[in-house]
Amino acid sequence: MGVTQNEKSVTLNHESGSSVEIQLYGATVVSWKQGGKERMFVSSKSALDGSKPIRGGIPVVFPIFGPPPSSPPEYAALKQHGFARQQNWTLESTVMDRPEGVSVRLRAPAPPSEFGHNYKLSYVVTLTAHQLSTDLHVVNEDNKEFIFQALLHNYLAVPDVSKIKITGLDKGVQYRDKILDGKIDQWDGSTLVVDRPIDRVYQKVPSQEIKVDDGAGSGFAVRFKGFVDCTIWNPQEETGSKIADMEDKGWERYVCIEPGYVKDFKSLAPGEEFLAQQVITVL
Template structure:
């Protein structure tokens, strides 16, 4: 057990042998090992030197999701997925280091000067034998309304995407199908399989729990609270081969299940707090 710091990252270890490594760059979880296996996918072509966002693991998306909106101006000027994943965070506190779990808190730096909003952004990572819990805390420290989007862009490692089955989306749940140019569709509640590019943003998922069957006798349960939406993404070869920092056939080795608040902007009144939680459990 324990917490180990290096110049680039923090590693937390549980007595069961599970571990997680978090880079200061983006507070990015780049590794989660449980049951003797790596549970997150990382592209072998990803930059890890801070020159660009990391491809794989668990990126923190904030204060926008996807391409920037047309307004307000300070949001329109942002790059894809905002700036949190490209900032240098700091380890703030070891919250817990006990047999039931190891928990640490990271704090984000202030925003760029061009983004004139006052907030506190913290990220708590908690590791136990079979679980990894990641909590995003946002407090509006301004005297006016603060709006944002946030999401955890989680890349779950799987042995073969063709054998994958994703379930837990309730019938009637509305989703935006980005493959179909943003067409709004109602889910029939069917299991999701990867037989073509999938890029769907499910809105306000009632179950707040997604199950991933990896087709090899294992998988994940993804539970979320505060986060109401979830993106399911795998580009397949059709799109994946055009991603410059994606390793060859990398898309065969992961499924992105991404809890967030992204269907609209979340609004916080002065002093109000948002908590978005993701709990990953190995099945």
Template structure:
């Protein structure tokens, strides 16, 4: 039980039998087991050797979401979703190691030389019997304003994407529909089903809680704080079969519910801190 370091990362186990594995590469959560089941999807075709970003689990997106903006120059030169998921993080501290739960903190390394900003980026992962909490902490250590986007690209494991229902996104919530070339749409408040590709960024979701009914008597509650936006994504076969590191029919086994701050850039004054929290609960 407790905290075990390996050559690739850290494994945490509670007395209740739940566990999580986090790689140093990207501080990437690659496994979360609760109730005897794996709760995160990982593509069997994903590279796990540090050669490219990992497909599945919980990637950390920072300091941009999606393709880079055209300006300023240090952002325009970044790769998709930024560099945090491709960096080697380190285990900084075991915050708590008790029978009922374990909490550990990772620290990101310095940014690439071309990215001229000073900040501290920490990631706290807390595991209990039926819950996994992941917190992003960002402190602006510069003497000037720091702007960024951040998101947790969570792949929740499900039995069959065709049977799930996603609920509790408030009626009237605006979302950007990437399938419709970024068209802005207002949510009708109805449950979401996946019968075609879906790629929506919901802006400033009032409820800050989303429920996933997996259609098999279980599911998840995704609660978030600090993070105000949430992306819902599943490519279905139509798009999924074109993803190089996606296993065959992998899109049938997950839905991405991704809390973040991505509708615009978050701005921190010198010394100011941002905390974005995701709490995943098995229902």
């Protein structure tokens, strides 16, 4: 058990044998070992030197999701998915270190001065025998409204994405299909399989729990609170082969189940706090 740190990362070890490694660059979880298996996918071609966002694990998407909006101007000037995943975070404290679990709090640096907003962004990562919890805290420390989007971009490792089954998406939930130029459709309540490129934002998911049967006797349950939307993404060969930092056939070994607040922007009044959590359980 315990928490260890070096100049690049923080590692949590639980007495069950589970472990998690968090790169301080982007506060990105890059490894979660449980039951003798690696549960996160990270591309072997991903840069881990801070030169670009990490391709895999759990990148923190903040304060925008996807391409920048046309306004306000300080948001329009941002890069895709914002800047939190390219900031150097710090280990603020060990929250818990006992048989029930090991937990740390990380703190993001101040936002770029040109962004023009003042907030506190922190991230609590908790490891237990069978679960990994990640909590995002945002406090508006300004004297004006602060709006943002946030998402946890989980790359869940699976043996063969063509054999997985995804359940928990409620019948009637609207989703925006980015493969079909943002077309809005309604989910029919069936089991989702990945037999083609998929990039969908399921909006305001009532169940707040998505399950993945990995087709090999295991899988994941992703529960979330505070987050209301869930993006599901796998590029398949058509797009995956064009991603520069994606290893060959890497897209066959993960599915992205991404809780977030991304259909709309979340608004915080001065002094107001936003808390969102996900709990990933190995099935």
